Amino acid sequence: MNIDLVDLMSAYKDTIFLPKTAFPMKGDLAKREPDLVNYWREIDLYKKLREKKASKKFILHSGPPYANGHFHIGHAFNLILKDMVTKSYQMMGYDAPLVPGWDCHGLPIEWKIEEKYQKQKVAKESVPILEFRSECRAFASHWIGVQREETRRVGVVADFDHPYVTMDYKAEASITKELFKFLNNGGLVRGFKPVMWSVVEKTALADAEVEYHDRKSPAIYVAFPLVKTALEELHGAKAVIWTTTPWSIPGNRAIAYGTDIEYVLIEAKGWNEQSVTKESHKLVVAKALLETFATSVHLTDYTVLKTFEGENLKGSIAAHPLRGEGYDFDVPLHPGEHVTIDAGTGLVHTAPGHGLEDFDLCKTFGIEVPATVDEAGVFYETVPVFAGEHVFKVNPHVIERIASHDLLIGQSELLHSYPHSWRSKSPLIYRATPQWFISMDVNHLRETSLRGIDQVTWYPKQSRNRIYSMVEQAPDWCISRQRAWGVPIAIFINKKNGDVLKDPKVEGRILAAIEKEGSDVWFSGDAPSRFLVPDHNPDDYTAVQDILDVWFDAGSTQSFVLEDREDLGFPADLYVEGSDQHRGWFQKSLFLGCAHRGMPPFKAVLTHGFVVDGQGRKMSKSLNNGISPEEICNKLGAEILRLWVASCDYTDDLRIGNEILKHQEDVYRRYRNTLRYLLGALCDYDSDKEGVSYEALPDLEKWVLHRLHLLDVQHKQSIEKLDFQSFYTQLHAFCATELSAFYFDIRKDALYCDSNGSSVRRSARYVMDQIFNCLTHWLAPLLSFTAEEAWRSRHPNDASVHLRDF
Numbered sequence: 142m143n144i145d146l147v148d149l150m151s152a153y154k155d156t157i158f159l160p161k162t163a164f165p166m167k168g169d170l171a172k173r174e175p176d177l178v179n180y181w182r183e184i185d186l187y188k189k190l191r192e193k194k195a196s197k198k199f200i201l202h203s204g205p206p207y208a209n210g211h212f213h214i215g216h217a218f219n220l221i222l223k224d225m226v227t228k229s230y231q232m233m234g235y236d237a238p239l240v241p242g243w244d245c246h247g248l249p250i251e252w253k254i255e256e257k258y259q260k261q262k263v264a265k266e267s268v269p270i271l272e273f274r275s276e277c278r279a280f281a282s283h284w285i286g287v288q289r290e291e292t293r294r295v296g297v298v299a300d301f302d303h304p305y306v307t308m309d310y311k312a313e314a315s316i317t318k319e320l321f322k323f324l325n326n327g328g329l330v331r332g333f334k335p336v337m338w339s340v341v342e343k344t345a346l347a348d349a350e351v352e353y354h355d356r357k358s359p360a361i362y363v364a365f366p367l368v369k370t371a372l373e374e375l376h377g378a379k380a381v382i383w384t385t386t387p388w389s390i391p392g393n394r395a396i397a398y399g400t401d402i403e404y405v406l407i408e409a410k411g412w413n414e415q416s417v418t419k420e421s422h423k424l425v426v427a428k429a430l431l432e433t434f435a436t437s438v439h440l441t442d443y444t445v446l447k448t449f450e451g452e453n454l455k456g457s458i459a460a461h462p463l464r465g466e467g468y469d470f471d472v473p474l475h476p477g478e479h480v481t482i483d484a485g486t487g488l489v490h491t492a493p494g495h496g497l498e499d500f501d502l503c504k505t506f507g508i509e510v511p512a513t514v515d516e517a518g519v520f521y522e523t524v525p526v527f528a529g530e531h532v533f534k535v536n537p538h539v540i541e542r543i544a545s546h547d548l549l550i551g552q553s554e555l556l557h558s559y560p561h562s563w564r565s566k567s568p569l570i571y572r573a574t575p576q577w578f579i580s581m582d583v584n585h586l587r588e589t590s591l592r593g594i595d596q597v598t599w600y601p602k603q604s605r606n607r608i609y610s611m612v613e614q615a616p617d618w619c620i621s622r623q624r625a626w627g628v629p630i631a632i633f634i635n636k637k638n639g640d641v642l643k644d645p646k647v648e649g650r651i652l653a654a655i656e657k658e659g660s661d662v663w664f665s666g667d668a669p670s671r672f673l674v675p676d677h678n679p680d681d682y683t684a685v686q687d688i689l690d691v692w693f694d695a696g697s698t699q700s701f702v703l704e705d706r707e708d709l710g711f712p713a714d715l716y717v718e719g720s721d722q723h724r725g726w727f728q729k730s731l732f733l734g735c736a737h738r739g740m741p742p743f744k745a746v747l748t749h750g751f752v753v754d755g756q757g758r759k760m761s762k763s764l765n766n767g768i769s770p771e772e773i774c775n776k777l778g779a780e781i782l783r784l785w786v787a788s789c790d791y792t793d794d795l796r797i798g799n800e801i802l803k804h805q806e807d808v809y810r811r812y813r814n815t816l817r818y819l820l821g822a823l824c825d826y827d828s829d830k831e832g833v834s835y836e837a838l839p840d841l842e843k844w845v846l847h848r849l850h851l852l853d854v855q856h857k858q859s860i861e862k863l864d865f866q867s868f869y870t871q872l873h874a875f876c877a878t879e880l881s882a883f884y885f886d887i888r889k890d891a892l893y894c895d896s897n898g899s900s901v902r903r904s905a906r907y908v909m910d911q912i913f914n915c916l917t918h919w920l921a922p923l924l925s926f927t928a929e930e931a932w933r934s935r936h937p938n939d940a941s942v943h944l945r946d947f
Contacts, residue, residue, distance in 0.1 A: 157893045158902075160821025164934045168813055170778020174926045178293050184940055187300055191708065193944065195236035201227050202703055202713035202743070203299075204726045205244040205307060205695055208284040209253065212291045214760070215719065215752045217770035218795055221786045222749065222865075223717050224297040228922035229860045232947050238708050239299040241292060242698065245281040245308035246627040247691040248342050248564050253280055254626075270625055270664050277626040278308060295770060295779045296925040298943065305702045307628075307694045314656035315701035316628045316694050320620075321648050322737050323579055324632060324641065329620075330580050331641070333510070335493075335500050336619045338572035339562045340518030340532065344623045345576055346562060346569065348615065348724055350692070356559035356568060358385040359536050362438055362486065362551035363543055364422060365396060365459035365472055372454075374447045378406055378423040379548070380459055380474065381434070383485035385555055386570075387539040388532040391468070391524055392492035392513045396459060397477030397502055402451045402487050403428040411442025417544065417552050424550070427487025434486055438551030451476070451487075462548040467525025477502050494573040497616065510573050516623070518570065532570055577621035577630055577687065579732065587612065589735040598745040600863050601792040608723040608731075618732065620690045627688030629663040631655070633673065634683045642682060647672050696729035699742035712742045715863075720748045747863050749791035755798025768797060780924050781805045787869045787923050808873055812924060815876040816931045818885060819913045822892050823935065826906050833907040837900065842908040845884055848875065849915050853947075856919055865923070872919060880912070918947050 181187075203223055206216055223239065230237040254276045255265050265273065289301050306312060323329040336345040364379035380396055398404070405428045410421050416439035426434050428448060435443060454474050461468035479498040480489050493503035493510040503510060513524050518532045526542060527535055543549045560569045581587040590612050599605040621630060631651050633642040650672045654662045662668070664686075669679035703711040712734070718726055727746055734742035753759055754766040761767070773782050784805040789795045835843070852868075852875060859868035888905040895902040913935070921928040921942050932942035939945075 159893065160818065161824040162817060162820040162934065164817050164820045164931060166814070166817060168778060168780070168809065168927065170780050170926065171775055173930065174296070174774070174779055175294070177926050177929055178296075181298060181941070182293075186941055186943060187298055187302075189940065189944060190231060190298070191236065191238065193236070195234060197235050198710065199227070199230040199235040199237040199715075200703070200709050200713045201237070201239060201715045201717060202698070202709070203239060203241055204716065204718045204722065205242040205305070205698065206288065207247070207249060208243040208245050208281040208288065209249045210284060212288055212770055213752075214768055214770055214797060215795075216288075217295055217782060218749065218752060218786050218789070219718065220292055220297050221295055221783050222747075222791065224295075224299070224925075225783075225787065225865060225922045226715065226717065226860075226863065228298065228925070228943065231943070232918060232921060232945065233857070233860065234946050239297070240303070240305060240702065240706065240709065241289070241297075241299045241301060242305035242702065243281070243285045243288070243307065244691060244695055245278075245285075245306060246688070246694055248344070248624060248626075250277045250280050251624060251626045252565075271661055273625055274661055274664065281308060291770065294774055295782060298925070300708075305698060305706075307691075307698075308659075310659045311656055311705075312694075312697075312701045313628050313660040314652050315705070316689065316697045317631055317655055317660070318652055319697045319700055319733060319737065320628075320630065320632075320689065320693070321652075325643055326584055326736075328580055328583050328586065328736060329641075330578050330583065330617070331575065332578055332617070333573060333575045335495060335497055335571040335573045336576055337560060337569050338516075338574070339565060339567060339569055340516070341565045341567040342562060342624075343516040345572075345574065345619050345621060348618075350563050350690075351560045351569065352563040352721075353558045354561050354566075355556055356561075357554055357556050358559065359387055359540065360385045360553050360555040361387050361540060361543070361549060362434070363390065363462050363490070364424065364548040364550050365462055366464075366548070367425075367457055368460050368471070369456070369458040370454070371456055372447075372449065374406055375423075375425065375457070378425055380425045380457075380488050381486045381550055382488050382490040384490045385557065386492075386495070387536045387543075389492040389495045390462065390490070390539050390543065391520065391527055392494045392511055393461060393472060393490055394470075394493055394508050394511065395472060395491040395499075395503055395506070396474045397480050397489040397491050397498075398451045398454045398474055399427075399480035399482075399487060400450070400452045400455075400476045402480065402482060404449055404451055404454070404487065405431055405445050406447040406449070407431070407443045407445050409440050409443045411440070413439045413441050415439045417549050418547060420547055422550070425488065427482045429482040430485065430487055433484075434551075437553065462543050462546055463526065465546075466542065473506070473508070475502060475506050495571045497571065500573060512573075514570070514572055533568065576619050577685075578617040578619055579736075580617050581615055584736065586732060586736050587615070589739065590731050593731060593735045593741040597741055597743060600745065600747040604720065604723065604746070604748045607720075608727060611724055611728060612731070615728070618690075618729075620693050621687040622690055624688055625664075627691065628660050628694060630685045630687045630689055631660075631663050631668075632685050633669070633677075634685065636681055636683055642677070644676060646676055692725060692729040693733075695726050696733040699730060699734055699738075703742060711738070712740065712744055714743075715745045715747060716743045717747045717749070720750060723748065747791070749789075750794045752795045752797055755796055755801055757794060757796060766798075773802065777802060777806060778926075780809055780926055783923055783925070784808055787865045790866055809924070809927075811873060811877050811881070812920065813927060815880060816913070816916065816920075816927070818881070819909050819916070820931065820935055822909050823906060823913060826910060828907075828910055831903055831906060833900075833904050838904050838908070839901060841884070841887065842904045845879075845908050846911065848879060849911060852919070853915065856947075868919075869923060872916075876916075917942055918945060921945075 227237040227239040362383050364381050366379050367375055407424050412419050457474040459472040461472050491499040493500045520527045520530050522528045594609050668684045673679045703709050730742050855868050891901045917928045917932045928942050
């Protein structure tokens with residue numbers, strides 16, 4: 142008898158329960174994810190989440206990225222991490238809103254507009270300020286729109302329809318109100334002191350805007366002839382200083398010494414062929430640095446003539462090394478607490494216009510601060526010899542002139558860490574200028590901030606020490622910028638006595654106008670008459686034209702975001718940003734919170750590392766090792782990016798590269814295959830009809846439920862500790878080893894071959910239903926797209942897995 146093999150196979154197939162599911166094996170993420178982004182927008186998922194009844198809130202205040210270009214991979218990490226946190230808390234029964242925001246003022250946007258003018262050969266100065274500011278506003282608005290969609294694309298669910306924007310009129314008014322609080326409590330002070338200055342951007346910078354890179358600088362030893370001294374042996378001797386900024390020598394007005402440092406007078410007699418001088422000199426240097434000094438300047442033969450304590454230098458006066466060329470003033474020697482014997486000569490070149498310690502020492506001893514360098518880094522016409530030359534080009538000329546007087550004792554090149562602008566990447570200088578500062582000591586702001594730090598939970602714990610030491614040593618916060626695009630320092634100065642006007646009526650008119658018309662009103666040309674009349678004569682006052690540091694904007698978000706929005710509250714439960722924000726947003730927010738509210742604006746702070754390539758190298762154009770979130774989303778899908786975020790130890794640098802992403806693809810396939818297997822096994826499952834009591838379950842199923850319970854405990858602990866890496870590592874291992882390789886393998890025969898009424902099959906399907914529920918809930922904050930797809934393939938009438946609770 143001939144048997145039709147096809148019929149036989151068909152007949153056999155009908156006798157077993159083969160898995161059935163429409164959930165495809167292949168994720169095809171790059172195509173499916175945008176559809177889900179649109180679906181969440183159509184159902185207004187964020188609004189539905191807010192409509193859920195929750196008895197408790199969890200508020201993560203998301204810091205404002207800068208609206209000046211596409212998001213990079215560091216932004217993506219940060220946004221996804223925040224999204225995972227808020228989704229996790231939301232599914233634990235909290236109301237966990239996520240409000241995105243954008244920083245809109247500042248130099249990067251100004252540059253973009255200036256570049257446009259340069260191409261048109263139009264000078265920025267010829268453009269009316271309100272027109273310029275309008276173009277800056279339009280530029281920021283465009284990039285907010287771009288970045289909003291880029292954030293959506295990586296699966297972030299947030300209040301995109303109602304973000305906070307620092308250039309909104311109400312926000313600008315709130316920022317100005319915070320400024321007025323400092324004005325009225327005495328915390329805002331006007332001072333003339335050296336600040337970090339960008340000669341490219343032509344403005345002062347705050348510490349948070351400074352980053353350090355290696356830079357080669359000329360290092361020179363310069364001899365200052367002593368013309369007056371209490372020690373007879375020092376007559377005819379020269380005090381030697383060491384500096385890596387030869388350009389600042391024209392600004393020298395003093396030499397600092399240490400009263401407790403032991404110095405030596407030597408006769409330098411022999412030099413090798415590499416030395417820059419061959420003459421015999423009587424030189425004064427610190428005894429502890431003598432050997433290092435001799436080696437550095439190639440001094441081969443010298444005799445120690447005298448050893449003495451630094452206090453014996455009191456009253457000594459030196460001549461400037463360029464005496465006779467317009468530098469004929471005396472250079473006094475004064476004691477300075479900052480003088481050490483760590484490097485140099487133990488005698489410190491002091492240019493009060495170009496160093497904080499230099500400035501303080503000269504202020505103490507009544508030495509005038511000379512104006513030597515203009516805003517572009519060019520020497521003023523009044524500076525002898527070097528007028529019109531640029532500070533970063535003049536070094537060879539300065540060195541040559543010192544050498545012509547035979548006072549150059551040594552010269553070399555030093556590779557050292559040097560301050561640069563974090564915007565332009567250009568090197569900075571210290572430049573003494575009139576600026577506005579938030580005092581760290583008036584109203585005990587430093588003390589209050591240090592106490593506040595210890596009221597906060599820090600992740601990781603060691604980040605507390607970093608910000609504590611920064612605040613401990615923080616100088617007064619320079620908040621003024623000599624630019625056009627920003628919130629103005631909207632205050633008036635009396636022309637006769639220089640006093641700052643403090644008048645609640647005037648302040649009220651300013652705030653009302655800014656809230657209604659924006660901060661452009663300050664630059665409209667009629668600010669004095671508009672805001673001062675009828676209480677003051679406009680002719681008696683000058684309106685300050687500086688704008689605020691953008692970090693003041695960002696620090697003020699606690700006011701117009703946390704306090705003003707009904708869906709949020711002060712203080713926030715959590716701030717999450719990169720570790721650079723210890724000097725930036727965290728610190729400035731801390732200052733504003735402690736100054737005006739007596740407490741930090743956050744209960745906890747999580748800081749993460751920086752993204753580097755797979756070899757641990759910083760990403761750069763020269764190395765061609767950068768990778769964009771858009772590239773990953775279009776090629777692999779946002780889920781792979783999200784898996785990478787969860788896999789990182791955020792306390793360290795965040796490595797990413799092709800091999801790392803390939804591993805995440807393998808992890809994703811395991812999760813997807815697990816979900817697909819469960820969906821196939823649970824085809825037509827009805828929990829009401831097929832439920833099984835715990836007592837009736839086989840031991841194997843009880844063991845699986847036990848494992849689910851332990852994972853659930855771990856999951857909740859991981860959220861509380863903000864440690865997603867450890868939990869999702871355990872979850873992947875559970876899927877790969879305990880489920881796929883063990884439990885599923887053991888139960889597949891019962892699933893396929895046992896009858897519908899089989900207790901083993903019913904028990905397995907009951908437990909697999911529990912596994913599916915747990916997996917989709919645990920994975921929803923991480924694999925937001927895939928968990929949604931899996932859940933709705935089984936429960937098509939449910940709006941979203943994200944609306945469920947753990």
